[in-house]
Every structure is written in structure tokens, then in C-alpha cells.
Amino acid sequence: MRDQLQSATRIVIKAGTSTVSNDDGTPSLVRLGGIVEAIARLMRDNKQVILVSSGAVGCGRSKLRKQAAMHRSLRDHMNDLGDEKPTHYNSACAAAGQLALMSLYDTMFSTCDIEPSQFLVTQRDFNDEGCRANLKSSLSSIVGVGMLPIVNENDAVSGNSGYANVPAGCFSDNDGLAALVAQLFGAELLILLTDVDGLYDRPPSAHGAKIIREVHPASLSAVEFGPVSKGGRGGMEAKVGAALRALEMGVKGVVMASGTTQNVVGRLMGGEDLGTYFSTSISRKASFDADPSEEAAAARAAARCLQGLSGAERTAILEGVALALTARAPEILAANEADVAASSNVAPHLKQRLGLGAAKLATTAAGVAALAAMGDPLGKVYVRRELAPGLVLEKRSAALGVVLVIFEARPEALPQISALALRAGCALILKGGSEAKESNAALYRVIRDAVVAAAPARAKRALAAAVTLLPGRDAVARLLKATDESPAPLVDLVVPRGSNDLVKHVQKSTKVPVLGHADGVCHVYVDASADAATAVKVVVDAKTDYPAACNACETVLFHEACVGSGLAKAVLDALVAKGVALFGGPGAVARGLVFTEADKPEKWEYGCLALRVDVVPDVAAAVAHVNAHSSGHTECVVAEDAAVADAFLGLVDSADVFHNASTRFADGFRFGLGAELGIATGRIHARGPVGVDGFLTYKWLLRSASAGGDAASEFGSGAKTYTHKDLALAD
């Protein structure tokens, strides 16, 4: 929506008092420098710019003080004025300061080879048609010769007193002036730099006030405005009024942003989502920072409601979802066909996973039904311990809470993950890829309807938010940011399922725990004791069964005895026969096993029919190599020697470690987890393929059956003593 900013060629920038001045009224050299350098960049890019600058009053105050210090008589005059300076003092400051500010601008712009030119105007100049026409043509001429007009109200003449009622075509402050200038100049874009981060939906100090990021004038009726800014004349209402008048007068877009944000103009023009963007060519619904806290609060309430249901009630909901996926299959498949039909621009690797089809949908529904039949994972007893007679502690599984899952393509992920979450009593916030937009919307509708229909009456309302589908990527970013900033987590876990870039981006951009894996650099170590047929079968499967998968093998390490025995060659020949390109590490090249030297680092995910090959002296070296270069996903040892296999399984520090079995088995379905939330290479919460466990935590329950309950002080005093006796777990 903000593309208009980059394409604008005629731009008016208004810098308010709070932007150009420090708190003590002196010019802010850092911020003025930033504005000057940003304008210079715009002008170098052949944009035409006009600067409307406040600040002369503050500049003049400091000038007058200085003069006063030098000339006694003036100082006496100042002292006579005392703290309560009369109104016309502002005009005097303006007159004194105008030159000082312009001289500062002149010096600064001249370092960028820009000649500024001063325009001092009053309301009258806009009221009078002749004056307007003169002003317009002067501005155009100055801009035309590559100079920069700097416009300000001629306060010394106008009295700098503001106006209670602003007739059409007039201005009461520099925001209004900037709007008139923008019209006169035919600007496409007006940037109002002020002292607030943007327009809020209520006074910024009010609880829960939110910035409106994009707003159509038609949706402004509900907004309450905040108070007048320090040092400047224009309150928020006046600023918004100026923005709206500019739009009415034909300016295409107005941005209101904080002038104290570092490099604000450069970042706005670079497309960053700062401030509030006013335009008539956007949706009439005001766009906020995606309201993540409200959606997250509804999800939290749904999670608590789900937890409060009985296991049988949650089972009924899952059965309802499974049935609905079958009953409403035509609707889902039609939506999916629309996505597939519209996928000509979708990347091939996503396109390939986009199609759903009746068979896959039926399998998915059956998977949901299987989760319904799996039994309740909540309330499982992990520990039961008598702390003292009559005082029994239990550690029981509990629902994690609210989980955010971001996934690409594969629309069947939506019902699969939803079913896992519902089974575990968790609420889910989902963001699917835009390539599967219609499929995801249909699946979401079907699931939400089914959850509400199957929920007990008391829970229907809350459970409408058990699964939420977020509209866009911005919403995800804002939800993560809001969770980082909120005192209580809005989201307990985020699961990015997609490209490495997506995962890394999510990991970098939030403090919310992330479950997932950025890359899968899996190793197979072939020991001296390996059976040749096993080695060939396992390595070929690990590399070629699905080379793009995260659990495909990227490096094979041979014990050096395999070089002499011919085992290494047998394995490599089989790989080459399958079309695998081999890249040798130093050991493999030195021993003539592979001719092409690897030009990638040890930790490299080829993701295609390419493989790194190297040679190690023993299993300890293989373990060290794997621990140094693996992504912690899945590794495999091929060996007949049980001691070697045990050493590898014990010492390799990855989520999955396999013996004589292909790395490709690292998968939630193959592991028998029912469905897969994701594969985690982190070490916290859950590891490797993650099913319903990813949605679980535990809680400690302590029950006293002692007469009169139990107090800790009774143990401190010695009246009671701890027994700490573990009890049978069975309920």
C-alpha cells in the first residue's frame, strides 16, 4: 500500500518544532542534519522537494538570549519581561530566529551542494488569488532550477497567534501551511514530521491506544485525538485536519511520523512501516498494527476453555473436525484447485506441495480421526510422590497454551496441526503461505465451524478462537513483537515450517521460543565394520529418496579402512549410478576417492543430488566431525560392530541418531507420532520430530489430605517431617 511513497516525484516535507528543536529550543543539529542529508539524497534521485520548516521561534529565543547577554540594555529589557513574555515576544523571537535558522539551513545544505531559498508566507498570500498564483510560479521556478524552497509562516507579520476558525484555503499552523503548499506544488506526497509516532485510535496515553498504520479518511470518525504537542501549535486534531485537507486537495498520500526517529525520511522512502499513512486509495477499514493482543487474548481464552473440557469432549471435537473434512471436501478441493490454477508464479518447490486432491484430503481426515482415537494426552502422571503422610505431589501433563505456526504451501498442514493442538488442549494461531490462500481459508472455515458445532454449549463462544488464521505476514511480525513486549506471553511457542530463510528470520526477530529447524545437514558415518549391502542401501536411500528433504544426507564419512576394502567405492559407485554429484573433503580427495574438491564449507545443505564425502580415522573422529559441523538434526552410523554403534549413538549430539537405518526415517509419521508439528533441532522443550508433545507442558499438583491442611512452618518447626516417597503412577 505504501508503494506510492517510493514512486512519488514531488514531495513536501514538513518538519515541526519538536523535530527541528531540542527541548531547550536550540536547533537539533543531529535531526536537522538527518533531514538535510535525506533531502539531498531525494534530490540526487531527481525528486523535487519542498521543505516546510518550523523552529524559527525556538531558534530566535536562543538568539535573543545571546544578544541580551552582550548588550546590557537588551538584557534589562528581557529581565523586565520576566517569565511571562507577552504574545508579541513570540513574533520577536520569530523575526530574530528566522535568519538564524535559515543561515543554519544554508550552511548545511551547501555542504550537499544544494542552494536553499527562503519563502515566508502568511494566510493572506493564500487567500488572494493573485498572490497564490505568484507563489505557485515562484515555487515552481525555484524547484525547476534545482534549488530547495524552505517555507515558513511569516510570523513577524502574521503575529504567530494561530486561528480559532480556519476558513477553507487557510492555515492555522505549519501542518496546514504544508498542506496548502503541497496542493500548490502538485505534490504527490506530504510527509508531516511531528512529535508523535503517528495517529493513535485514542489519546496515546490512554490504556491500549494503538497506532493506526494506514487510514482512509472515511474511517476517521471513531478516533479521539491527543493534546497539543510541546513547543508547537498544532494539536493532533489540527495535524489530522491538515492531512485530510491535503488529500481533499489532491495530494495522493500523507505520512505523519515522528521527526525524532533516526533517519525517518530515508526509512519512510525506503518503504518502512513508520508512522501513519493517510490515503484515499486504500481500504476504508483502518489498518492497525494487526491487533495481535486482541487475537492472542481470544486464543488464550480458547486455550483455557479447551483445557477445561473433559478428554471426551475434546475427542468429540476432533471427531467433528474429521467428519467435516470429509463432508465438506468439495468446498475444500475447489478452493485448492483455485490456488493451483493461480500458481503460475509460485516457486516450483512450493507449487509441488500445493495440490491437495481427494485422496490426500481423505488421508488427512483419517489422521485427524486417528488423533481423536488416540486418547487424552492431558493429565498424564509423570511423578507421584508423598512429601509427607497425607501430602501428595503429582507432576501431570498440561496444555502448553497458545502456539503460533507459520507454514508454507502444503495446505494439509493446517488440519493436521490443528488436530494436534486440539488434542492437547492448545489454541492455535496459524499463518499459511499466500500461495495456498484459498485452500487455507476453506480449511480454516471448515475446522472452525466443526469445532464450534461439536463443542459443548458452554464452550462454543470461546472455542470460535481455538484456531485463528492470520491475514498477513505483517500480523505475524506484530504478534511476535507484541509478545516480546507484553508482560505476559501472548504466544507460548512459535513454529516456523518453511524455508531456511523463514526459520532464521523468525528466530532472529523474536524472543518467543522457536521450535523448528533452519537447516538439515545430516551425516552418515560408514564404519570399518559396516556390511557393504547395508551401507549402500542406507547411504543411497538417505541421499536419493528425497534429496530436497531436511532429513536427506549431505555428508558421508567413511572409516579409512573402507577405502582399502573397496566398501567406500561400492557406496560411491551406487550413488553415482543414481546421478549423485560427489564433492570431496581433503581426506577423500587425498585418497583418490573423489576427484572434485568440495568448494562449500563442511556445514552445507546441498538439498539436491550432491553429496560431500570425507574420510575419518575412527568413530571418535566421525563423532567429532559430526558434532562440529552438523545442524543437530539426524545422523546415522552404519556398522556391524555394536560398540562402534553404541559410541556413535551415545556421543553424537543431534536430535536423532540412527544405526543402520536411513536418515529419512526422521519424520513424525514414520516415528508413529500421528502427525507432525515440526522437526526441532533446538534442545529446549522438544527435539527431533515433534507430535502432540510439542503442545504439552506439565504442572505440579499438591494435595493435602491432612486434617487442617499442611503448612510449611510445621516442617520448619519439626512438627512434621518430609518422607519423599515415590508412589505408583497409575491413577
Next chain:
Amino acid sequence: MRDQLQSATRIVIKAGTSTVSNDDGTPSLVRLGGIVEAIARLMRDNKQVILVSSGAVGCGRSKLRKQAAMHRSLRDHMNDLGDEKPTHYNSACAAAGQLALMSLYDTMFSTCDIEPSQFLVTQRDFNDEGCRANLKSSLSSIVGVGMLPIVNENDAVSGNSGYANVPAGCFSDNDGLAALVAQLFGAELLILLTDVDGLYDRPPSAHGAKIIREVHPASLSAVEFGPVSKGGRGGMEAKVGAALRALEMGVKGVVMASGTTQNVVGRLMGGEDLGTYFSTSISRKASFDADPSEEAAAARAAARCLQGLSGAERTAILEGVALALTARAPEILAANEADVAASSNVAPHLKQRLGLGAAKLATTAAGVAALAAMGDPLGKVYVRRELAPGLVLEKRSAALGVVLVIFEARPEALPQISALALRAGCALILKGGSEAKESNAALYRVIRDAVVAAAPARAKRALAAAVTLLPGRDAVARLLKATDESPAPLVDLVVPRGSNDLVKHVQKSTKVPVLGHADGVCHVYVDASADAATAVKVVVDAKTDYPAACNACETVLFHEACVGSGLAKAVLDALVAKGVALFGGPGAVARGLVFTEADKPEKWEYGCLALRVDVVPDVAAAVAHVNAHSSGHTECVVAEDAAVADAFLGLVDSADVFHNASTRFADGFRFGLGAELGIATGRIHARGPVGVDGFLTYKWLLRSASAGGDAASEFGSGAKTYTHKDLALAD
């Protein structure tokens, strides 16, 4: 060490070319503005400042270009010069630019009411004693009248050519000039703003190059220097040489920092650890950014080594630690006495926990011995599943890896947590409070020695890093930052044990998973069905047993029937008798239960003999209140009605939920966990009181006993099928 910066009253700031100029040679308005405003602040604080500024050459180049564009003859001259300008072109630029730069400085400083004054000097002025004296007295006079000397080399005269050999008392660049000026001026501090972040221990582009934060001249021999900076004349070696000469000549401290860092002067003077600090009054050992990656790498190696030991070997190490704590008790207790003796300035709540004493140390040693006897927590089977005949999957407990624990006071935490970590095969990086510095150092020595002594020979070397004690808080910050930035985690978990502020600070400053709790706002709900004696006992204990503890009760909620029945009054009377101040929520005040209205929000940790009291209509409202306002730590229901208790235990979303038992039981020792890593209010990894489980994760092991191994493609092709049969867990 950097206190000298804040106390310096005479300061020379040198701004290099890369600081004052943009890449195209034009002055950087943003950076110059920042320097001007920073100097103005220093001068307002009555500091005396001299600015040594480069940049005239770049300023002059742009000036000459502009002039050339206006005057044909000059342009022709420029064209004649072509790309290869002769050396004297620099001098011409300098001459042309000097005025332009000074005029810019003049304009900028005048906005801050500062009059700058220009000093152009050459080497000769310093060689000649008369000239030196003149220069010195002029500088002093100008500074004395509150003006700012701006010094630069008189390039137009000197030729701006640099010098291959710099005799003593001479300069070859503005860094050297700044050093001479600093001496002449009697400056305490010289700030060299340049284009690098500081001095690195090898060329900054070299792999593993690290910034030296504090350096004594004597420790500089090992440093290799990088190349000359862009636009400027002084290479790193010259800059360091200038810094060293300044120190030799009596300047107390020199900082070298990047001039492009935002507000660098202000932040340096505010004590921020930017750049490299040179001084002779600091340790001779160069202080780096605390080498976190090397320490973390050693810890990771130790963790892997520990994992590779047998359970019996880890047990032997724990036994060794327990014995050493007893055998070397005198050494530990003496160190602790020294801490206690030096604790007059320590906050009372820390002081109270600082003392160790023979009895407490003996209990601690017994606790370590108990953990040794507890048996191996690694390799426990959680899942054993036949995926297909001959293909068996196991999910087994595994060591988490490297854990960072930050703790305050309580020196016994060090051996307790170390023992938990060793039991679980994890390496530990510890940072104790400075108030327990000697105690921690002694405990660390004893444990490290014991670990190495008890370790098998093959593991001794690696296990010296099984427990690491970090020297300072900076090291923690850098370790967390390095972990955030490293592609592979250096630390898997961080556990802050201390004040709310410490925990919140850690949570905010890192992406490493944090285990802990910032606050403990615990609730007791007294139901209509509660037994009066039980209610009194539980509530009084929960509030008064140890009011400062995180598991103390902060809010008691009464079912409204308790108001009429007198039960609420009985409980409150008992609290008042114990000296508890009661603050009423709206319901409690309205019903006349409590007279003083609570002026704190619902979520408030009093941490003393003060309690919030409120009234709710039923258990559902109690649950809703708790879930909305609790910190997720520990809550309690007092009820005889089992359905009410079950509802509360089931629906309250906190780590610990108790029935008729005081919240004070929420504690690792009382729970029978042996020792306590911490209490977690997060929902990921571990929850509530955390013992050895906090150091554990799990891994998936898959073993094929099939002839020829197992390939995933055999299942895809239908040759084999998954059976997914759960097997007995017993080994």
C-alpha cells in the same frame, strides 16, 4: 576502570576524516551535529574541551568542484589534472576546505551558544619551544574564556604529506597532533574518533579477531595492526602509537572508538563500554570482550566429554565433589567469612543470605552426596516403539548441554547447581554476585579440583571446564550476545536466580531460552466449603512463613459465603495478629472486610507482611481472577468440596496448584528434587521448581536389526510396512 572518563575535566576529542565526512567527501551533518551537541553538553557540565578535527581536505574537494563548475578556467585546470591529482592537490583542497569546514562548525556551535576558535598548526610549531609555549598559552586563554579551540594541521603550509619517521614530539597525522595537543593542554582524556570500533588483537578482517576493551601499553606487543583507513592518513599502528605517546606524555586515558557510532561521545562519557580504552592505571592483562566463545567452546567440549562418561564415572565425580567440600571446608569458610566481613555495603536482603557456616556447608556436601547416590538420569527410556519388524525407535533422556546460571548471594547455590549439572552430564557457566566473590572463588576452586581429580584420565583435561566461573557481569552480557549471534548456540539455557530486575534484564537482553521467574504473585482462594482451621493455617503460613519468598501469598480471594459465615474474618484476624497489613480489592472494601483500599494493581508482589484481599462469587471467578493476575508461579485452593478443588487444580494455569497446602511448599527441596536449579514460571522446557530435569533434554535413537538395514524407500514402495507397536520401556 572507565570511571576516569566521567571524572575527566580536560578533554581532547579528535574527529577523523571518516567521522566528519561522508563517503563522497561531503561533511556528515548527522555525525558533526552529534559531536557538536556532545561537546556542548560537556561544556555545559563545566568540562574544558579541545576539538582536533580532520576533514578539511574532503570539504575542500567538494568546494573546489563547486567553484570549478562556476568558473570555466578553474574547471579546465581541474580537467587537466585528470584522475591522478598531484600531491599538492591535497594541499589545495585543504586550503579551500579549511574555511568551509570552519564556517560549518561555527554555524553549528553558535546554535549551542559556543564560539569556536580556529588553530592551524604545523609540526614546526611543536618543535620550536617558543612556538609551543605560545600555542599552549593561546589554547589556555581561549579555553579559559569559555570558547572552543578547533585544531587542525595547517595542510596548506605543511603539505599534508605525512612523515615516514616521526621524531619525538612530532606528529605525522591528526592522531599524533591530538596527542601533542592533549599533552600541551594537560588533558586527562583523549578521545580518538576513527573508522574502526576499536583496537583488535589482529587485523579486524582476520578470522576470530576480537576487540580489546581495555589495554595497558605493556601488553600491546602481541597485537597485529590493520590497514590504513579510507580517506584518512593514519593507519591503526599510527593511531595506537599516538595513543601510547599521549599516555607517555601524561594523559591519563585514551579512548579509540568509531566515530560513526550514534552519539559516541555522549555514550562514552556516560560510561558505556565502547571502543578500546588505553591506560597505564589498569591491569597489565589486556581485557577483551571476555572471550565468551572460547569459554563456551571449552564448556561445550566438557559437556560432550561428561556425556561420554558412564553413569558410574559421573557418580564418582559427584562423590569426589562431596568429599572435597567437606575436606576443604576451612578454606571455603574462611573465604565466606571474608565476604561477610566486607559486606557492610551489601543490601540487607543479600547480606542475610551471604553467610555459609559449617552446618550449612555440611548440609550442602550431604546434598551433593545424595545426588551422587540418586542414580543416572541420562539414557532413561521414555518411548520404545517398533516402527517395523527389526526397526526399533527409542526416546531417551539426554544431557541438555551448556547452562549459564547467574545467581546472587547464597554461595551454597554454586555447589548445589554444579552437582545437578554434573549429575545430568551438563557443563555449567556460573556468574555469582560480587558480594560473595571470595566464597564463590573458593567453592569454584574446590569443585574444579575435585572434578579433575575424580575424572578418568582421558577426561581430566576437558573436564577442567565442566564448571566455569565468569569474572564479571560484562562477561555475561557478552556471552548472551555472542550466543544470540552465533550460528550454533554457545549456551543452551540461561538461569537467572536473583532479583526481579536481574531476571527481567536477562529476559530482555537475550534470545537464549531463560528459565526462571521475575515475580511470584501467588494466590490463595478460600472456598465456601473451606474448613476454618485449614483456611487459617494455610493462609497464615502462605503469607507469614517467609514473606520475602517468591512462593509467599500476595492475594487471598474469599468466596462471598465466607464473608457471611465469619470464616473470612477469622482468617483476616489471624493475619492481623501476625502483623499483616491488609489491602482490600473492591469486593472486600464494599463488604466491609478490609478498610484500606488497595492502591496497587491486582498483580503486585508485596514481598512483606502485606496482603491484598478480595471477594469472588464462585470458584470460576476465582480461577478467572488468578489466571488474569497471577505470575504463573503457585496458587492454592482451600476447600473441602472435592469438585471445587478439582476445578481449581484443573483450570488454574500456573506451574504449581495446591489444595489445602500452603504455597510455601513450592520449592525444589520440599518437592524432593534433591536440589533446585530454579523455579520457572515459563511454560517451555521446565516448569515450577526445577531440579535435575532442567539439565535434561532427550534424543531419538533408531536401531535397525534388519538384514541389510532399513531404507525409507522400502516403505514408500510397499516392500515393508510400518507396525508402530509400543514396546515395554524396561531396558
